[in-house]
Amino acid sequence: MVQISEIPTGPNEMILNLGPQHPSTHGVCRLVLRTDGEKVLNIEPVIGYLHRGIEKLAENRTYIQFLPLTDRLDYVAAMGNNMPYAMAIEDLMEIEVPERAEYIRVIMLELQRLASHLLFVATFGADLGAWTVLMYGFRERERILDLLEMVSGGRLLYSYIYPGGVRYDLPEGFVEKCRKTLKELPKYFEDYNDYFYSNEIFLKRCEGVGVLKAEDAINLGITGPILRACGAPHDLRKDDPYSIYDQLDFKVITEKEGDTLARFNVRMGEIYESINIVNQALDSLPEGDFRAKVPKVLKPPPGAVYSRTEAPRGELSIYLLSDGESKNPYRLKIRSPSFCNLSAFPFFAEGDILANVVANFAGIDIVLGDVDR
Amino acid sequence: MVLKLSKIVHTPPMLVTLKHIFKKAFTVQYPEERLEIPERFRGLHAYYADKCIACMMCEKACPNKCIQLEISTYEIEIETPDGEKKKKQKKKVDEFNIYLGRCMFCGLCVDNCPKGALGMTTEYEFSDNDRKSLVYGIDRLASKEMAKEEEKENEPEP
Amino acid sequence: MILDNPLVLALVKGIVGVIILISFISLNVLFLTWYERKVIARIQVRYGPNRAGKFGLLQPLADTAKLLAKEDIVPEKADRAVFTFAPATAFAVALLPTMAIPFASGLIVSDLNIGILYIIAVSSLATIPVIMGGWGSNNKYTLLGGMRTIAQSISYEIPFVLSIIGVVALAGSLSMVQIINAQTNIWYVFLQPLGFVVFFIAMIAETSRIPFDLPESESELVAGFHTEYSGMKFAMFLFAEYIHMVVASALLVILFFGGWNIPFITLPVIAQAVVFIGKMYVVMTVMIWIRGTLPRITIVQMTSIGWKVLIPLALLNIMITGIFMSL
Numbered sequence: 001m002v003q004i005s006e007i008p009t010g011p012n013e014m015i016l017n018l019g020p021q022h023p024s025t026h027g028v029c030r031l032v033l034r035t036d037g038e039k040v041l042n043i044e045p046v047i048g049y050l051h052r053g054i055e056k057l058a059e060n061r062t063y064i065q066f067l068p069l070t071d072r073l074d075y076v077a078a079m080g081n082n083m084p085y086a087m088a089i090e091d092l093m094e095i096e097v098p099e100r101a102e103y104i105r106v107i108m109l110e111l112q113r114l115a116s117h118l119l120f121v122a123t124f125g126a127d128l129g130a131w132t133v134l135m136y137g138f139r140e141r142e143r144i145l146d147l148l149e150m151v152s153g154g155r156l157l158y159s160y161i162y163p164g165g166v167r168y169d170l171p172e173g174f175v176e177k178c179r180k181t182l183k184e185l186p187k188y189f190e191d192y193n194d195y196f197y198s199n200e201i202f203l204k205r206c207e208g209v210g211v212l213k214a215e216d217a218i219n220l221g222i223t224g225p226i227l228r229a230c231g232a233p234h235d236l237r238k239d240d241p242y243s244i245y246d247q248l249d250f251k252v253i254t255e256k257e258g259d260t261l262a263r264f265n266v267r268m269g270e271i272y273e274s275i276n277i278v279n280q281a282l283d284s285l286p287e288g289d290f291r292a293k294v295p296k297v298l299k300p301p302p303g304a305v306y307s308r309t310e311a312p313r314g315e316l317s318i319y320l321l322s323d324g325e326s327k328n329p330y331r332l333k334i335r336s337p338s339f340c341n342l343s344a345f346p347f348f349a350e351g352d353i354l355a356n357v358v359a360n361f362a363g364i365d366i367v368l369g370d371v372d373r
Numbered sequence: 374m375v376l377k378l379s380k381i382v383h384t385p386p387m388l389v390t391l392k393h394i395f396k397k398a399f400t401v402q403y404p405e406e407r408l409e410i411p412e413r414f415r416g417l418h419a420y421y422a423d424k425c426i427a428c429m430m431c432e433k434a435c436p437n438k439c440i441q442l443e444i445s446t447y448e449i450e451i452e453t454p455d456g457e458k459k460k461k462q463k464k465k466v467d468e469f470n471i472y473l474g475r476c477m478f479c480g481l482c483v484d485n486c487p488k489g490a491l492g493m494t495t496e497y498e499f500s501d502n503d504r505k506s507l508v509y510g511i512d513r514l515a516s517k518e519m520a521k522e523e524e525k526e527n528e529p530e531p
Numbered sequence: 532m533i534l535d536n537p538l539v540l541a542l543v544k545g546i547v548g549v550i551i552l553i554s555f556i557s558l559n560v561l562f563l564t565w566y567e568r569k570v571i572a573r574i575q576v577r578y579g580p581n582r583a584g585k586f587g588l589l590q591p592l593a594d595t596a597k598l599l600a601k602e603d604i605v606p607e608k609a610d611r612a613v614f615t616f617a618p619a620t621a622f623a624v625a626l627l628p629t630m631a632i633p634f635a636s637g638l639i640v641s642d643l644n645i646g647i648l649y650i651i652a653v654s655s656l657a658t659i660p661v662i663m664g665g666w667g668s669n670n671k672y673t674l675l676g677g678m679r680t681i682a683q684s685i686s687y688e689i690p691f692v693l694s695i696i697g698v699v700a701l702a703g704s705l706s707m708v709q710i711i712n713a714q715t716n717i718w719y720v721f722l723q724p725l726g727f728v729v730f731f732i733a734m735i736a737e738t739s740r741i742p743f744d745l746p747e748s749e750s751e752l753v754a755g756f757h758t759e760y761s762g763m764k765f766a767m768f769l770f771a772e773y774i775h776m777v778v779a780s781a782l783l784v785i786l787f788f789g790g791w792n793i794p795f796i797t798l799p800v801i802a803q804a805v806v807f808i809g810k811m812y813v814v815m816t817v818m819i820w821i822r823g824t825l826p827r828i829t830i831v832q833m834t835s836i837g838w839k840v841l842i843p844l845a846l847l848n849i850m851i852t853g854i855f856m857s858l
Contacts, residue, residue: 014671016671016672016675037678038675038830061436064434064481065434065435065436065481066436068436068477068479068481069436125826128826128827129741129742129744129825129826129827130824130825130826130827131571131575131823132390132393132574132575132823132824134575135575135576135577136393136575136576139399139576142399149411149413149414150411150413151413152413153411153413153414153415153480153493154414154415154478157477159479159480167484168413171411171412171413191389191392194385194386194388194389195386195389196386198385198386199385199386199825199826201742201825201826201827201828202826204828204832205826205828205829205832296485353829353830353831354675355827355829355830356829386824386825387820387821387824389824390574390820390823390824391820393573393574393575393576394570394573394574396576398573398576398577398578399576399577400576400577400578402578402581
């Protein structure tokens with residue numbers, strides 16, 4: 001692909017750099033724009049500012065030592081990153097996870113999805129210029145992070161889901177506190193509903209921005225809430241269920257228009273569905289072991305496995321290849337959702353004015369740790 | 374009047390923010406007030422020198438290689454039940470250093486210790502001005518606050 | 532005595548008046564920076580500045596000290612003359628309208644009998660320093676910010692002026708004091724609701740407040756036209772913006788809320804000044820409240836609101852006022 005800066009600019013065009021340090025790129029992402037006045041003609045994302053070589057580091061760490069490093073991929077929704085890794089090891093070693101552990105895992109994953117979508121709501125408002133929503137969104141997120149801190153010991157990076165189950169059992173008082181928090185949350189979400197949906201300015205800024213059709217989205221490899229906002233009801237929790245998702249009853253939220261407002265609606269709907277799922281899981285939480293019997297030093301037999309999960313941002317999958325002899329993975333490849341979504345971003349964001357490019361970028365909700373790994 | 378209006382029509386966004394002006398602030402005035410930390414928080418390590426057998430499992434388990442032990446062996450004489458005198462090698466820990474500047478507070482060292490000589494406390498205020506002073510030796514690692522009895526119970530069994 | 536000479540008397544009165552006015556406005560602006568931060572913080576469920584002095588009241592002094600101590604950076608390829616004169620021009624132009632605003636009967640620096648015309652003419656000069664700053668910084672972001680300001684200011688000057696015509700017609704004079712005296716029985720906001728709405732929106736757009744803060748949209752253009760400024764030059768731009776806000780709310784109070792009049796009560800001069808400033812602060816609180824709530828609009832929406840919605844409404848207002856007055 002030709003670099004934008006090499007194309008000669010016409011008489012009225014200008015190359016503008018939405019640089020690595022910018023208040024509204026979620027992390028260090030550089031967007032090189034070729035604009036004609038206010039209208040953006042070409043976008044080229046330049047990434048790599050946060051590359052830490054996680055896939056190469058995996059070859060020099062044992063399986064358990066690598067688990068805290070998977071947290072650092074999508075650092076905003078860290079529980080979801082441990083899951084495909086743990087599932088990959090369990091597939092290779094054919095470990096049977098006890099039922100209580102599965103329920104605890106699902107509770108943690110759905111709470112994490114809630115927290116991640118709240119962060120999306122907060123930063124989306126901030127990028128549009130409404131700074132109050134930033135504060136309200138983070139206040140709600142704090143309540144959930146308190147729950148997760150009670151269980152795992154960390155507020156942002158947990159390393160809680162281990163191969164075979166979870167690392168510790170739920171502490172005393174967690175179930176009551178969780179139920180109480182989840183009962184209070186919908187009251188605050190009424191505020192958000194009122195704030196966003198009666199706000200003409202907000203609706204006008206999001207309607208019709210970044211329209212994407214379902215076939216284009218599937219061809220470009222986009223997954224997650226963006227795909228569901230275009231009308232394709234694709235959710236790995238229903239299509240390829242892992243853990244105990246097939247025993248839980250929830251809806252897949254889809255919208256038809258495919259613009260930024262639809263993506264926002266999908267995520268708000270998913271927040272309510274997550275509360276529903278956690279309540280169901282808390283109701284039917286069985287007793288038992290929280291972790292299967294796993295050897296202290298993990299040495300999976302030779303083989304390759306690809307385990308897929310539905311992270312809050314899309315499909316997060318890990319391809320694990322082990323050669324049976326060493327204590328380290330032989331090759332680990334991470335398919336991250338933000339990377340694929342960002343690579344498809346220029347296709348539906350070009351041709352619009354600068355303010356809409358920023359609104360679009362906020363609507364696809366990427367995290368740079370996921371993009372650069 | 375405001376409450377009734379919001380039941381009839383959608384509360385417009387200006388009334389939402391007006392409602393919030395009169396609520397109590399959610400933030401905490403940090404140095405004077407502090408938040409409560411749950412027990413399982415992974416903060417500064419606690420090292421119990423009397424329980425440590427110098428097996429070096431924590432040093433091997435650390436993903437970032439921040440723990441460093443200096444051990445020395447010495448011989449003692451013991452009597453076997455038969456009455457013979459034998460020499461036995463015992464290990465003694467000279468130095469136990471954790472480089473907190475590199476540590477990511479994952480807790481793998483605590484999980485892997487077979488005797489429970491390492492734990493994690495809820496201490497999080499140990500910033501300093503100099504990198505060298507972040508190497509904590511035996512004297513500085515908090516050993517009076519108990520870390521986790523339940524950590525021992527939840528250890529993965531070998 | 533030398534003071535008997537009427538020319539010298541007028542000169543001395545003028546100079547003393549100007550000095551008092553500038554200090555009063557500056558005090559107001561300093562207080563307003565603290566007030567805005569506190570109100571926005573309460574909307575956002577947090578405290579706001581409360582460390583510098585009790586309740587953070589010395590925060591503006593701390594800010595001034597900080598800005599004075601900062602290094603003054605001029606970009607290498609910037610146009611030095613234009614770059615340096617922009618903040619000074621901004622401050623000077625912002626202070627010009629304050630000369631004609633009455634704070635109580637008799638407390639006015641120069642009681643022009645074309646007061647409102649003078650204020651409108653001078654406040655449209657406010658775009659020049661913005662363009663100077665935007666162009667002189669040799670930076671694409673600032674250029675975009677400057678261009679957006681031109682578009683916004685031009686689009687909203689016309690509704691701004693047209694909505695005042697109704698008030699002037701009702702009062703029968705262009706003089707500020709006359710307009711206030713004509714509202715002793717009823718405020719014009721009840722007689723001209725349409726004009727009030729148009730003026731309010733145009734005023735927010737002219738002072739570049741959210742939702743119309745495209746020139747300095749923080750999350751899109753880093754800081755708009757004042758990206759490259761640091762230290763005291765930046766402080767000048769900030770002052771100029773707050774002075775515009777003070778002037779605009781004073782105008783709103785004079786034109787539509789009766790200045791210092793409360794119906795059926797006559798007040799002494801001190802009480803009049805207190806009432807006037809109180810009303811001004813209520814208007815400014817509403818502007819700050821709007822800032823804390825609404826997001827920002829795009830340039831396409833801004834121009835279409837200005838030209839396609841506000842101008843027809845203002846013209847309609849003039850027509851209705853004309854019809855009523857001829858009856």
